[in-house]
Amino acid sequence: TQLLEQSPQFLSIQEGENLTVYCNSSSVFSSLQWYRQEPGEGPVLLVTVVTGGEVKKLKRLTFQFGDARKDSSLHITAAQPGDTGLYLCAPLPGMDSSYKLIFGSGTRLLVRP
């Protein structure tokens, strides 16, 4: 069972469209990370959010951490085929969890040209 549930599970959109994916939990986290995994590669860190309500922007990607630090969202503006991949969220682990990085269920995004 994933600690973090991500939605939607799969999203197929046309190039130029906007989209939002969600990462939800009943637990409170001190910080949350978003990764993207492209086909044939390992996940790559996109961002870490640490403060409730925090918004971080990475070019066309906007990340938000919920006020209660239980959820997060990723919004992509004007999606491009290069955004295709598996988007994963994970709480940044600490010593209390033996530094084990546990991923959410993931959102698979396909951006069609």
Add this chain to the structure above:
Amino acid sequence: SAVISQKPSRDICQRGTSLTIQCQVDSQVTMMFWYRQQPGQSLTLIATANQGSEATYESGFVIDKFPISRPNLTFSTLTVSNMSPEDSSIYLCSVRQGTPHNYGYTFGSGTRLTVV
């Protein structure tokens, strides 16, 4: 960040056989991890590879099926034993590096295993 080399990148194996996957890091790291990614799924943690001692396995994974070695701070292997088609997955290694208050995780490109 560390550069991870994983070998092989892919393999097709007969059921009942075993495959050993290697993970080589270009710098010494304190923590190494192994993950499994079943088709169309997220990553699931198999175990933490401990240098000089037995690996720490997550629920649902056992040493007899997934023996792990970590002889030093830059290298680890994962063996998938007595394989069945259900073991067809991508297997990835990961390392944690940095200071106690500023650290991150890097992943290898994975080993795509198909069991026939």
